[in-house]
Amino acid sequence: MLGVTPEAVCSRCHDEHQNVKGYLVAKTMRGLIDSLELREQGAQKLVNEAEQKGMEISEAKFKLRDVRQARLQSRTMVHAFSEGKFKEVVDNGIKISALIAEESQSAIHEYYFRRFGLVIATCIITLLALSLFLYVRRLERRQKQL
Ligand code: HEC
Numbered sequence: 001m002l003g004v005t006p007e008a009v010c011s012r013c014h015d016e017h018q019n020v021k022g023y024l025v026a027k028t029m030r031g032l033i034d035s036l037e038l039r040e041q042g043a044q045k046l047v048n049e050a051e052q053k054g055m056e057i058s059e060a061k062f063k064l065r066d067v068r069q070a071r072l073q074s075r076t077m078v079h080a081f082s083e084g085k086f087k088e089v090v091d092n093g094i095k096i097s098a099l100i101a102e103e104s105q106s107a108i109h110e111y112y113f114r115r116f117g118l119v120i121a122t123c124i125i126t127l128l129a130l131s132l133f134l135y136v137r138r139l140e141r142r143q144k145q146l
Contacts, residue, residue: 002078003030025083032090033074039097040067046104055107060100067093067100 001009003026010026013019044064050057070093077086 002026002033028083029078029086032087033071036067036071036074036090036093036097039094039101040064040071043067043097043100043104046101046108050104050107050111053108053111055111057104057107060103060107063096063100063103066096069093070096 004011004015004023008026008030010022014022014026016023043060047057047061047064051061070089074086074089074093077089080086
């Protein structure tokens with residue numbers, strides 16, 4: 001309903017020519033809500049990915065609630081018609097989304113870092129086992145020669 005598209009309620013009385021202030025506010029609010037929703041989805045996706053990789057990110061996951069809260073609050077704030085307060089709520093939600101994304105991202109990085117460490121460790125252990133095997137075989141050969 002919010003916005004300046006033909007189907008938006010605000011467009012009935014606000015456009016570039018009539019009640020322009022309301023038109024601009026409707027446009028800004030719509031943009032802010034859209035960007036909050038986008039950030040929320042992005043954060044949610046990263047949390048899911050980190051979780052699927054078995055990383056501990058319950059804190060970030062918990063913060064998603066605050067983002068949802070901000071999104072719901074922004075909806076009711078539309079009716080206060082105060083662009084400043086509305087922006088405050090949305091900005092807060094966007095800020096928390098960025099934090100969540102950051103935390104999930106670093107959890108995902110850590111996952112790959114650990115996997116990389118595992119590969120290195122496996123290589124070293126294999127190399128050690130191989131040299132031990134060759135060493136034992138050489139010892140056996142020497143014993144037979146004696
Ligand atoms: C039924 C007609 C109507 C609808 C629908 C409507 N408005 Fe308005 N709105 C008005 C009128 C009339 C004014 C007062 C005229 C003015 O100050 O420009 C106004 C004023 C405003 C103002 C204050 C402008 C100022 O000068 O401070 C804002 C903000 C506003 N509207 C936003 C919206 C938004 C956002 C929507 C959609 C959710 C909306 N309006 C829907 C008729 C409407």
